[in-house]
Amino acid sequence: MLQVEDLHAYYGKSHILHGVHLQVGRGEIVSLLGRNGVGRSTTIKAIMGQVDAAGSVLFKNEQMLGLKAYQIAHKGLGYVPESRDIFPALTVEQNLLLGMKSSKPDKSGRWSLADMYRLFPRLEERARVQAGMISGGEQQMLTLCRTLMGDPDLIMIDEPTEGLAPKVVELLAELFKEIKNRGVSILLVEQKLAIALNISQRLYVMGHGRIVFEGTPQELRQNSTIRKEWLEV
Amino acid sequence: MEFFVISLLNGVSYGLLLFMLSSGLTLIFSLMGVLNFAHAAFYMMGAYAAYSLGLKIGFFPALILAPLVVGLLGALVERYGLRTVHPYGHVAELLFTFGLAYLIDEIVKVGWGLTAVPFRVPAALHGPLFTVYATEFPKMRGFMMLVALLMLLAVYLLVTRTRIGLVIQAALTHPHMAEALGHNVPRVFMLVFGGGTALAGLAGVIGGVAFITSPSMADSLVPIMFVVVVVGGMVSLAGSFLASLLIGLIQSxxxxxxxxxxxxxxxxxxxxxxxxxxxxxxxxxxxxxxxxLPYLLLVLMLIFRPKGLLGTRAD
Known part of the structure; x- marks a missing residue:
């Protein structure tokens, strides 16, 4: 579904990605691992059209590079940034509604407001509260649900569990399974190896702006060299 | 007592005119980070457009049409001018609007001449609205207040009750996120710039007919307008509303x-x-x-409360 080949990305004059390649199939959960600063976030920003990039990003056999971010979103790619970027002055519900790409709810879409409230009753309780006032865990649920409201076919999620209580992390893991069950692919940037090994079908490990390993959770468990060199602190 | 009531009414009506002008400037600055130096030129354009249109279709249709014409021009300026300059940063954008102000000035002088045009208050708005003791309060001033309040209400409803308003509010804090959710943020920028200049145009129609329509009509307003925006806190519509009234009242x-x-x-x-x-x-x-006095207020504000009345900017 998503095929990235020889992706290079730049921030001004600094060259961040040096020919990244990766693939995500339909309904697959794929994790992108690596230490801070190796270019994982930049990779998904480049796919989303938010940094200068060269190479090839095919999504459903269409080239994404050169399109604007809003056009890429309309093709069916969803993005949840690490910074969450909830709209603080708007209510929780208004945030969710802005996740939809048009004002009329899409009947054929996979997700409705009711779905979100069923998955996270806490969001319904807070529906009329300004989103800037809710807790960090609630904001993480909100930002995920907001992107899902746009009914993406593939959702890219950057460090969703960072700084969250174990209980909330469990909730999110449940949500990822629900997302997969509805036929949506996930490209997950994750720091916590245990979670990634547990829910992903395949994993990539990045180092210095390149992919240094790709394989199944089983293969990564057995490969202590890669883990020592590129993951463990 | 008479002095108080009349000064209050004059102050509020002048303040509301200032708000019509500064609200567009504030809206544009808060969303796009562009301090639009050409804003007053769009104000002048509104007056001249309404004068010329008014000769053919009458004052009231021109009051509606002229701001639309100005807004359309503003949108074109954003789409084909500012958007091209944007990647070079805010200084380039500032210089662009600075140059644009001169360009519009010169076009107006070539098109309509160096002296004031006879843009007069329509007959329906002649005469006093009411009399306070011995002083008459002109209908035109009342009309000015009415238009400003209607505009305030319309902008408020647009920003808080419509979907495009929500997208604008979202883009205020996280434009990249709004775009990643599938919203055409560049088009929102164009609409806001067009809308902001249309508001300036509307203020121009009212200001032109109430005061004077000449190439120098905006000269005295430009500095006051920036005082309003800074005192109000740069990014706050409510702040610029308060500051407009405050300055209107102080002056009157x-x-x-x-x-x-x-x-x-x-x-x-x-x-x-x-x-x-x-x-x-x-x-x-x-x-x-x-x-x-407004400049004294500006200096005091920058010394003692640099983020403005309702600003959120860090000190």
Whole structure:
């Protein structure tokens, strides 16, 4: 579904990605691992059209590079940034509604407001509260649900569990399974190896702006060299 | 009492006109980070467009149509001018709008001449609206207040009750996120710039007909407009509303008051006469220094509360 080949990305004059390649199939959960600063976030920003990039990003056999971010979103790619970027002055519900790409709810879409409230009753309780006032865990649920409201076919999620209580992390893991069950692919940037090994079908490990390993959770468990060199602190 | 009521009404109506002008400027700045130096030029364009259109279709249709024409031009300026300049940063954008202001000035001078055009108050708005004691309050001033309040209401409803308003509010804080959710943020920028200049155009129609329509009509307003925006806190519509009223009131009250520092000393029992040191300063009346008061306010504001009345900017 998503095929990235020889992706290079730049921030001004600094060259961040040096020919990244990766693939995500339909309904697959794929994790992108690596230490801070190796270019994982930049990779998904480049796919989303938010940094200068060269190479090839095919999504459903269409080239994404050169399109604007809003056009890429309309093709069916969803993005949840690490910074969450909830709209603080708007209510929780208004945030969710802005996740939809048009004002009329899409009947054929996979997700409705009711779905979100069923998955996270806490969001319904807070529906009329300004989103800037809710807790960090609630904001993480909100930002995920907001992107899902746009009914993406593939959702890219950057460090969703960072700084969250174990209980909330469990909730999110449940949500990822629900997302997969509805036929949506996930490209997950994750720091916590245990979670990634547990829910992903395949994993990539990045180092210095390149992919240094790709394989199944089983293969990564057995490969202590890669883990020592590129993951463990 | 009469002085108080009339000064209050004049102050509020002038303040509301200032708000019509500064609301567009604030909206554009808060969303796009562009301090639009050409804003007053769009104000002037509104007056001239309404004057020319009014000759053919009458004042009231022109009151609607002229701001739309100005807004359309504003949108084109954003789409084909500012958007191209944007990647080069805010200084380039500032210089672009600065140059644009001169360009519009010159076009107006070539098209309509160097002197004022006879853009007159329509017959329906002639005469007094009501009389306070012996002073008449003109219908035109009342109309000015009405238009400004309707505009305020319309902008408020648009921003808080419509989907495009929500997208604007979202793009205020996280434009990249709004775009990643599938919203065409560049188009929102164009609409806001067009809308903001249309508001300036509307203020121009009202200001032009109430005061004067000439190539220098905006000269006295430009600095005041920036005072309003800074005092209001740059990014806050409510702040610029408060600041507009405050400055309108300060000016209208100060003009009518003959207070002076000497008078104050006199009242405190200190004799003041021509031989007192600094006599020329002490005898200055408030009415004489009225035009400088907004700038005094600006300087004090920047010293004591640099983020403005309702600003969120870090000090």
């Amino acid at each position: 009250f100060a003009i009518g008051l003959d207070w002076s520092l000497g008078g104050l000393l006199d009242a405190l029992g200190v004799a003041v006469n021509a031989h007192t040191p600094l006599y020329s300063l002490l005898k200055l009346q408030l009415s004489a220094v009225a035009p400088t």
